[in-house]
Amino acid sequence: MKKKILIVEDDEAIIDSIQLLLEMEGYEFKSITDGRKVRRLKEPLPDLILLDIWMSGQDGREISKYLKSNQDTKHIPVIFISASKDLEKSASLAGADDYLAKPFEMDDLLKKIKNFLSPTE
């Protein structure tokens, strides 16, 4: 079965370009542009979440804290992808598993994802 990656990001072009990449690499891809919807995630849950920090009306750090405090979602690896400053500090405070500063190299993103999961298992 393909592994599912969810991206929470309010920039359509970033979603689209990462979708191209991840589908090419054999992952199943889902996206959410409205951060509030993360709180209503339903089965099947994603295997990994890429989370932007600075979204219109939503703070990725709060979303991460929510996910990590919820029994059903706390096991899902969260990787912050953001152009915000103090990314490392934000990641550690919000309980994210890893982080990647925008703009990033395709290979770095794939490597970080592969640390947590391979495309199929």
Add this chain to the structure above:
Amino acid sequence: MRKKTASQNNHNKKSAKESQASTLDTILEEYMSKLEQKVVSQTQQLKAITDNAASSLFMLDPNGMPTFMNPAAEQTTGYTLDEIKDKSLHTAVHHSYPDGKPYPDSQCPLRQSVKHMMQVRDQEEVFIKKDGSYFPISYSIAPLTNDGKPMGAVLEFQDITKRKELERQKDDFIGVASHELKTPVTSLKMYTQVLKKKFEKQGDTLASESMAKIDNQINKLTSLISDLLDVTRTQTGNLQLRYEEFPIDTMVKEVVEGMQLTTKKHTILVKSTTKKTIFADRDRTSQVLINFLSNAIKYSPQKSKIIVEARIENKELVVSVQDFGIGVPKDKIDQIFDRFMRVTGVKMETFSGLGLGLYICSHIIMRQSGRIWVTSEENKGSTFYFSLPVTAAV
């Protein structure tokens, strides 16, 4: 004609003396009155200047006690001279830091410059008003002497609250702008790299190489944006350092290999190694070396050799990058680490860049208690150095 008697003669002499004395008196009186007028007019002039000056002015005695303040100084501080003349200026308006911690007299740069009769120009401190509020100032100090004897000093300062607020707004703006610039760059980079990979798989070399070139240009754009962001961080004191222990030679090797990929014309030689580790911010220290190397490449377009050395000298790591390019003109060498500084070649050729790189480097190095400097000769080349303490190194 009748002969003059002796007494007559005496009388005449006396009256001549008297009249001489009275003429002298008149001259002296006139002189004194003119002098008085001059003093009055100069005093009035001086008062008009100090009364109407927009800058705040203090006269201080050699012990830093205020002996004069102009209306602007009274208005800015909220004090009158009578209220503070028995305290030193430091005790009155400069006794604590903005976080409330006491500011010892012995550490006060104003106090030190008055004491040691040093002239100071355009320095910044934070003063405290009578109501207890803090305000940033820019100040200058001019020592006063009389026959070489210290008489105190004139302190001139301006309240720079508005300027600081504008600087903060500018920094916020640059922060938001670089965040916004990075968003489209992120997707641009993703598309480019995905396409490059697709073209590679299809065996379309021209297309995949072109994509690699686009990616390289995007990286240049990214590094300009990062410089803009870094410079605001250095201004706002937000440049975070992440200390770790790492092997110096590996860091140098990685940076040199990476930079060698960006130039076909130049050969970067590593002449010496240290075989030591250092406790420092690895990424930021690499950033400094990358900056030195990209400058060496940029400013030696006609030459091919660049020499990198890393050595331990007196408990310091010293890293140098030598090029044989256009060099730094003598009159520019003191400003080379300033913001927005860019070197122009003798043929007036210009080099791309924002003039922020070395400014950021000097900040990164100084924050880690190191030193940064350059030796250079025009048309012969430059050697840029940075040093970092290795006391914590194993």
